[in-house]
Amino acid sequence: MAASKSATLEVEPFLHFDAEVLATLPIGESLVRVTFGGPGLREVTTCGPDQRIKIFLPRAGETSPRVPTGPDWYARYRDMPERERPVMRTYTIRSARPGQIDVDFVRHGDTGPASSWAGGAAPGDRAVIWAPNARFTDYAEGSRMGSDYAPPADTTWQLIAGDETALPAIGGIVEGLAEGERALVFLEVPTEADRQQWQTAGDVSVTWLPRNGVHAGGGSALLAAVRAAQLPEGPGYAWLAGESGLVRGLRRHLVGERGVDRKRIYFCGYWRQGKSEDAPHEPVGSED
Structure with missing residues (x-):
């Protein structure tokens, strides 16, 4: 206790x-x-x-x-x-x-x-x-505690992508969008029955990608969908989470092929293919 x-x-x-x-x-x-x-x-x-x-x-x-x-x-x-x-x-x-x-x-x-x-x-x-702890107030201005979703002030569109392990966070992000905030959401889930409905004031497009029996961890459908997406003009922001290899592949695509500033991308491996649940989440870091 x-x-x-x-x-x-x-x-x-x-x-x-x-x-x-x-x-x-x-x-x-x-x-x-x-x-x-x-x-x-x-x-x-x-x-x-x-x-x-x-x-x-x-x-x-x-x-x-x-x-x-x-x-x-x-x-x-x-x-x-x-x-x-x-x-x-x-x-x-x-x-x-x-x-x-x-x-x-x-x-x-x-x-x-x-x-x-x-x-x-x-x-x-x-x-x-x-x-x-709600009673702890000794934070530096702008500091955060275990929450990383932070679009820069000049962001005009967002790309939100992940697998089912990221569904809770993505649902919260979508529901919290302000009126008119534009977001393209891509979600790989196990089955058609895993689609969710969210109430949001944002301008949101959601692409659901059910695996329907395909083993989790490949991420090929999600990566292909993001590769094929037409991204808006202007400064964007990406939030990526799920299987480690998947999110790193998404980030490499956005930086190397789309020219998105790596500083405007958050990515986190929630789990790793072939590793047990005891394997920790991979830390977020920079990649060249």
Whole structure:
């Protein structure tokens, strides 16, 4: 269990919050939305539509994960014996309300502990969530906490692309667009049933690319669709996330063949083909 003291709430930018499953809801064919609640979650904040958090899940035989807290929590977490260390995964907050947050999990059976947990989650199940602390105010101007969607002020169009692991962030980005903001969205998903409907004031074109049985990770349909797209004139901005090789291929295309300034592209590998769920997200960086 995580413990939060009032003094801690004033100084740490991220905290571990005890959370309880309130409800689950299938989203299309391949995702399940888990609504977490708890008194501590009233102190959770977000810095943008792609807000990343970490979720800790109990090990077999446990009702709640035992998670180190405090500024040095990660070092102590890594020092825990593997048989005692709780499962930790990175996810996106799909939406947040006072005392509640929604997190969309991709369901792919019992191939990993997080997918298995989400597929069987029920009200009353416990987890610990490491998320931004609403009471922490000591930020430099313009700083962000685990949220990277940041179009420059002069942006006239956006390209938003990813696979199903990026669906929660992309849904939040699209719903948050201001009136008339133009965005071209490309999404590779497992099946036709994974299409989603979003309410937005933006000028949005969405291209859904169902794999329909093709194994995840190739990304050829998504890359081909972006290659064939007619991009608008003027300064653009791209947000790319999903399988690591896919997003790097998209970025290379935009920089090398479309002439998009690499500084106007955010890209992140949420997962890597051939790697287990324990493989971490790849850091965002520059490529020549």
